Amino acid sequence: MMTDAVLSKKENKEYLTVTHSKKSEPLRQCVSDAMQRYFNNLDGHGANNLYRLVMNEVEAPLLESVMKHTGGNQSQAASILGISRSTLRKKLSQYDLD
Known part of the structure; x- marks a missing residue:
């Protein structure tokens, strides 16, 4: 490989x-x-800042994919991700995905 x-x-x-x-x-x-x-x-x-580098590269596409999968339903996305809806909203805003 x-x-x-x-x-x-x-x-x-x-x-x-x-x-x-x-x-x-x-x-x-x-x-x-x-x-x-x-x-x-x-x-x-x-x-x-390796942790931040990796998290920024992984978290944004994860959130994007889950939001697409749920048709933009934040409650459902938060449930799938295992985080609160307020945390999801904060993260979506952080990555300009809102």
Whole structure:
């Protein structure tokens, strides 16, 4: 399996980009592979704010997908996600998804 995880910048924001050729693998393994490749690509540079970087890359598309799945129903989306509706609204606003 070939996986590349690269930290890039766009509009003063950092993005973790993952490219892989394996057709099917668990999300957990994709994250693990991406993080390993990210650390390998640091080339002696330090990692900063990694938790925020990863969460920003994962949380927004998760919220988007669930909102689409529920047809925009925030109560149903919050239930699926296991969070309160007020937390969902806050997160949707945080990512400009409201």
